[in-house]
Amino acid sequence: MPPGDQGGGVQLQTLHPRVRLVWAVSTLFSAAFVAGFGVVGDRLGVALPVGPSPVTLFGGLAAVIAVLGVVFAVLRYRVWGYEIRDDSLYLVRGVLTRRVSSVPFVRVQHVDTRRGPLERTVGLASVVVYTAGSRGADITVPGLTPDRATQLRERLRELATESEYDAV
Amino acid sequence: MRRLHRLSAVLDAAQGGLQLGSAALFGSFVLANETGFGSGDLAFLLAPAAFLLGVAYQVAYYYRFTYELTDEELIVASGVVGRQKREIPLERIQNVDVRRPALKRALGLAVVNFETAGGSSTEATLDAVDTAEADRLQNEIGPRSRRSKSTERSSTAAVTGGAASERGRADGVDESATGESVTGTTDTPDLQGTTDTPDSQGAAHTPDPRETDEELLYEVSDHELRVLSVVSFRPGAFAVPFVGIPFGGEEMTRALLGRLGIDLREGVRSLAALDVLTLGVGAVGLLVSYLLAVWMVSIALTYLQYYDFRLERVGDELRYERGLIGRYSGTIPLGKVQTVTVGENVLMRRLGYAALGVETAGYAPGANGGSGSETTVPLGARDRVLTLAQKVLAASDDTGRYEASETFDETTDVGEGDDSSPVVDPALSSPEPRARKRYTRRYLIALGLLAAAIGTATVVTTLPTAAAAVPVVLAPLTPVAARLKYRHRGYHETAWSLVTRAGFWRRRTRIVPVFRLQNVLITRTIFQRRWGLASVTADTASSASIVGGEAVIYDVNPERADEIRVSLLERLNAALAERKRAALAGETDEEFEWVGDAEGATDTDESASESPGDVSETLSTDGAAESSERPEDSSVGPSDGA
Structure with missing residues (x-):
């Protein structure tokens, strides 16, 4: 599909x-x-x-x-997909168990880009989104080109600060 | 700069010395026996040296451990070789727990733990201080950290005039008085008397309103404690009967088995020689006696743990205290409540009791390293527990939106056998009916796999082949089991919260305030996709969900799941926007202000305040205290004015 x-x-x-x-x-x-x-x-x-x-x-x-x-x-x-929506980061993933997550920007604590050794050899990077939630507290978007990863990180950071609300 | 209690240094020194000394003793004996290195005499030299080393380290640790409570933070410096200094801002401390295990209690000592939202481990531990100091810390840090924030706030509020807040307080008192007369509770005549002169009462309370603001919310009676001990099965107790085995348990088991004609010394092989009936009776007998032993242990543990349980509200915190031999107490800040769980196991449901769990971020009160059950109120009559749940929820939302949105507007809902508590016990929407078939199928598959496994085992071992038929016997029960599972699953959406329920043996009803949501997750396992079903997980920062206690809506249509996801997110954003607006407006005293604000009201004031979060927190604690005062005073009587 x-x-x-x-x-x-x-x-x-x-x-x-x-x-x-x-x-x-x-x-x-x-x-x-x-x-x-x-x-x-x-x-x-x-x-x-x-x-x-x-x-x-x-x-x-x-x-x-x-x-x-x-x-x-x-x-x-084939399954993996993500999208930046109005108020949340939307992710679809999972082969056996299909998981659809919505991470509201308000809840994003911080965003990292990460490049493991294997990713570096093939020239890719990941973005890790941290929330205070207990489940899926860190959400990883893998398989991004370094530029795209940086872009995504910056975009998420902007969106997170725009909608900041500290309510833990 | 303060030090820990001297006696605790003595205790620790003795413990450290014994530990190291015994390790050295054991080590040198092993060394002498196994390798012939050194003689047994070495032990008599090494062990005392190690003992002294252990003592010296602990003494050094004692002298190097200092702590200090300032106006803004708790400073803990520790470490003998590597030094560590930790400064914890007081307003970040979520819980202060005081533990008095048996020995320390006998010596008048207490261990104080400080928890913050970050991380799963305890932020700082004072092991140990004397009881009075522990009480001081617990009393000071809770209200004190909040007071420091309220002074911040009053500096801003002073501009608009302190008279407004004074008026708000007087109003609150007035309303509580009217509430009293409406509900017709007959107690607290002194409160009635003081409310006649609201001004004087307000003046009397202004010096430190938090200190006197205490209320006993719940006390477990002797009867309830006995019921609780009997009905609660503790998972931890299942291992305990094995502890008895070294002390004659082995002989007892052997004698018991011998009476049935089983001799363990001949090995498992002799089992095959027995007829199925003896084997079956033996197995059932063993299982029953094991469960009985577990039950006895569970009763004893529960009794010891929850003896003299009390739950109090102190200002904007809940405080519990419990224990017969060791005494434990802890605080839960109401403003930080993430989810509220009503737990009922199958026996409690029969008898009309329930337990209440209140979870805050990063910490579940009562969950002592995962051994205890995560309960705030271990057991109480169901309607009382539900009322308490409502009060906690109401107090957890500082905007007062909870009361406005749902306290008494869903009375038409009839929960299972009890219709007095609408919000925490609403009529739930069930999962899709076809989920029931799925559960049946699932149980059948599980039984089939079990039968296959036993079948394989009979080939390899000498187990009778007939054993493989045992799971098959259970097959007719699967529809019943599936039905029960189905019936106890459900969810309910209100404007303010999401209510989910699951579990037959231990049913959990979770109430998640929408404004606490962190993530929304839709999962569809490969089996669920076959049936066209999906589950929705509403994730909060509550730590209880790490242990598997998440709010999950099971087995709904994928379209419905997506609707729920979208609606949850929308409501989250709306709720947060409202809270932010309220915080920026700085008028949480007027609780229903948000009603007037429509969705579209543009909220571009973010830049006006540098940190809107801080402002809102500042206000929130005050608001929580005041919004919680009213309903509690009016519904429960015994707010001791003294």
């Missing part, structure tokens, strides 16, 4: 396609980590009483994680 047809046919902002690479590679890292267990186990001569050898077991697990990671990266990219 195409991203962003919620909310009365308004097209949501999508992320940069390269974010799929970030997500996929980060799950590949964890897959490699799991596979590493199997290799180490094999080297040390660990064998389970029943079932396959450590290499097959953890290798299989790693393969499943890797495949799922790639599939989810693609799906997640």
